[in-house]
Amino acid sequence: MKAAHFDYGRPARCGEAVAQLRQGGGGGKYIAGGQSLGPMMNLRLVQPDLLVDLRAIDALRECRTEDGYTMLGALTTHAAIEDGLALDPTRGMMPWVAHGIAYRAVRNRGTLGGSLSHADPAADWVNLMAVLDAQYLVEGPAGARTIDQPDWILGAFTTALHEDEILTGIRIPALSADSRWSYYKFNRKAGEFAEAIAAFVDDPQRGVRRGVIGALAGAPYVICDASPLIDAWDDAFAHEQLVAAGLEPDSYDYKIHAVALARAAHAVKTFRGVNA
Numbered sequence: 001m002k003a004a005h006f007d008y009g010r011p012a013r014c015g016e017a018v019a020q021l022r023q024g025g026g027g028g029k030y031i032a033g034g035q036s037l038g039p040m041m042n043l044r045l046v047q048p049d050l051l052v053d054l055r056a057i058d059a060l061r062e063c064r065t066e067d068g069y070t071m072l073g074a075l076t077t078h079a080a081i082e083d084g085l086a087l088d089p090t091r092g093m094m095p096w097v098a099h100g101i102a103y104r105a106v107r108n109r110g111t112l113g114g115s116l117s118h119a120d121p122a123a124d125w126v127n128l129m130a131v132l133d134a135q136y137l138v139e140g141p142a143g144a145r146t147i148d149q150p151d152w153i154l155g156a157f158t159t160a161l162h163e164d165e166i167l168t169g170i171r172i173p174a175l176s177a178d179s180r181w182s183y184y185k186f187n188r189k190a191g192e193f194a195e196a197i198a199a200f201v202d203d204p205q206r207g208v209r210r211g212v213i214g215a216l217a218g219a220p221y222v223i224c225d226a227s228p229l230i231d232a233w234d235d236a237f238a239h240e241q242l243v244a245a246g247l248e249p250d251s252y253d254y255k256i257h258a259v260a261l262a263r264a265a266h267a268v269k270t271f272r273g274v275n276a
Contacts, residue, residue, distance in 0.1 A: 010053040022141065032111045059168070068174055077108065128199060209226050209230055218246075221241070239258075
């Protein structure tokens with residue numbers, strides 16, 4: 001099957017992109033790497049009247065450090081993160097996660113901003129940004145704004161991004177030199193979307209001991225203080241968090257998420273510079 005007819009625009013600036021989409025009369029879409037939107041269009045699950053291609057906007061590739069944060073432009077590809085070509089404020093965590101996303105052909109074209117805007121609950125960046133407590137930089141007709149991590153995902157495939165807004169970049173707090181992290185995902189075949197995800201960041205210098213239960217029906221569930229799981233595995237606390245994440249006790253989903261959480265907790269305890 002092939003995509004339905006659509007008009008095409010390729011602006012050089014964010015303001016031009018916003019203007020083009022608005023001129024499209026409400027039936028347009030932004031496209032970056034196209035690794036999610038392209039297949040959906042070919043299957044005619046979505047049929048935009050206009051595609052506004054963001055790849056010519058150099059500002060969306062900008063990466064910089066600022067006040068303890070690293071800003072990665074939305075067009076940063078998974079492969080650039082995997083290969084260490086993009087700034088890494090996470091002491092190896094982001095390259096580790098990038099290496100496990102789909103396949104190299106997808107990583108070469110897929111973008112950080114595209115994945116976060118698509119907001120598949122089983123996608124890696126959605127869950128990683130939750131445990132890192134990132135901020136989302138957005139530009140639209142009303143100007144620029146910042147969206148905090150807890151407000152980003154409203155539900156599966158739904159974000160706080162307005163239809164005519166562009167995610168321009170992501171601000172990620174830099175992990176301290178003595179920080180530890182772990183990331184574990186369960187999938188039946190390499191390259192597939194995860195059935196369960198768990199991650200931890202233990203950064204005593206910043207007072208951060210955060211965990212995430214991911215690949216849920218909606219937004220990732222953030223454990224703000226994961227000390228009972230990082231210091232010594234607490235069965236009762238783990239059960240409490242899994243139930244709070246919306247998982248039904250004794251169900252298949254509960255069991256695989258419980259295993260993912262336990263393995264990620266063990267990995268952060270035995271951290272030796274890379275994820276165990």
